[in-house]
Amino acid sequence: MELNRENILIVDDDVHILELIQRHLQALNYHTYKAVSVKEAIAILQDKTIDLLITDLKMPGVDGLELVKYVSDHFPKIPKLVVTGYPSIDGALGAMKSGAIEYVTKPFTKEELKNAVSNALVNKPKKSPVLATKKVEEATYGEIIGQSKAIKKVIDVINRVKDNKATVFVTGESGTGKELVARSIHYMGKYRTAPFIAVNCGAIPENLLESELFGYAKGAFTGADEKRDGFFQAANKGTIFLDEIGNASLATQLRLLRVLQEKEVVRVGSQKVEPIDVRVIAATNLNLKDLIASGRFREDLYYRLTVVEFEVPPLRHRKEDILLLTKKFLLKYGVEFKDNLISITQEAVDALERYEWPGNIRELENTIQRAVIMCDKQVTIGDLPEQLKYNIDFPENEQSELLPLKIIEKNHILKVLEATNNNKTKAAKILQIDRKTLTEKIKKYT
Known part of the structure; x- marks a missing residue:
């Protein structure tokens, strides 16, 4: 039949x-x-x-x-x-x-x-109704997108510090958007027309960080053929954002402490004091108290930096904002890669909202960027990486790797052959197949 x-x-x-x-x-x-x-x-x-x-x-x-x-x-x-x-x-x-x-x-x-x-x-599964990529301006504050309680608390702090030059210290996991918060503090306040300079202290070699931040005098070191301004001079009257401040050397920390205490800088290789009017916003994903305990960060600098301190919440604590952020990235990369508006299915949104996002917003943006490239006109769950899809937590006695049938069969045959000292007749009897079939499978798998 x-x-x-x-x-x-x-x-x-x-x-x-x-x-x-x-x-x-x-x-x-x-x-x-x-x-x-x-x-x-x-x-x-x-x-x-x-x-x-x-x-x-x-x-x-x-x-x-x-x-x-x-x-x-x-x-x-x-x-x-x-x-x-x-x-x-x-x-x-x-x-x-x-x-x-x-x-x-x-x-x-x-x-x-x-x-x-x-x-x-x-009645095979049909695509669920499409979620249109509507504009998200109503949920935007500066460069921050979100309507969750967690992000509203951050916005409340920003509103309290944006119009003064108090030193602000921002903490949070990597990828949460600490620089976006710093930019919002600057550009949503009354100093928005002044310079905003962002510096990643972890990306500049330790021996260059001081001269890059504070400038240097002519002849300060080999190759210093002329006087040069640093990032602090460039940010004068505005805001300097020092990201990954925990990576700064103790010597750089001492110079930074002087800037915060005395409102003045001294170039590398110079004795001349220059007044400076800069708001400092610092950020890190490290625990500075642990660095202080190990002698790698100055305690006096820590208290100077943390006049106003707050944390940017991880994405897993603001899942209500995932759809808004997704729409933003769909619009951005849909136009960039496809010259078109890209939509997304409800199943894909459910997967995005279920995931814990260890890489936070940066990981979400990369995921949507990849999905837009891989899809046609609509992002489906099939366009998302495997780790975002539903996974089963097996009990401890079932935690072994999930394998295709042919691999399971191969492993079992080899195990039986080992137990019978390669006696094919005994192995075939245990496996309940004839000896010829066993011989063919051995040839296939070895």
Whole structure:
């Protein structure tokens, strides 16, 4: 009898139910694969082309709902049919919300299974309504985008310091947007027409940082053929932003302390004092108190820098802003790379909002940039990196790597051969295959 094109994967920890469903489906001319656990099912999904997933919900260890979520992200085109002996409204809603198309309760008839399978195959997952990339000006403050409580607290501090020249110290993880905060303090205040100079102290070699910050006199060192201004002179009357201040040497810290205390600078190689009128905003992703304890940062400088101190929250603490930031990056890179407006599906947004973003806004921007390049006119979950998709946390006894079937088979054959001291007759008996088949598999895998 000729089989239909569809390959159906059946997942249930009850072997009798597995065989029952398999018999029904084979009688309907479907080709089937069986798995008794979620882990085994994922191995099959990674190795075979599957057209429909049928899974039980209640299974030991990892349940079927986790599998439905996983398949929705990693194999979004595969329809999902849930079969369970524990029917409930919450269970049905949870399964449907996670991506299941059909929901059938045990016991069921062959006709009920047939209808559910037919409906699932016909009603394959469709793209959810598109979220238009509307403008986000209403949620913008300077260069900051967001409406979350966490970012509103930051904006409140900015409003309190923007019109005075108090020294500001900004902390936060890498990629949270500390420089954007510094720019907003400057450009949203009354000194916006004055210079804003951003300096990454970690990117300038230690032996050059002093001369770059404070300038140098003619003849100060080999190659100093003329007097030159530093970043502080360039920022006079305005704002200087010192990023990664924790990387500055102790000698540079001492010079910076003089600037903050006396409002004056001395060029490298000079004794002449020059008055300076600069607002200093410093930032770091390091713990300066730890550096002070280890003797790598001056305590007196720390207290001079932290007149006003606040933290820029990590993206995982302001997930309400992810969609707004995503729209901004979609517009930016859609125009840059495609000369077009790029939209995004709800499934992709859900994945973005679920992820913890260790690299914060910088990581989100890079992710959207890549997705825009990889997509056509719409970013789908398939355009996102694997780490953003739903992953299953297996119990400790199931934490081994998920492998394709052919790798699992190879490893098991080699393990049996090792246990039988390469006795092919004994190994074939244990594996319940004939010796000739075993010999062919050994040739294939070695």
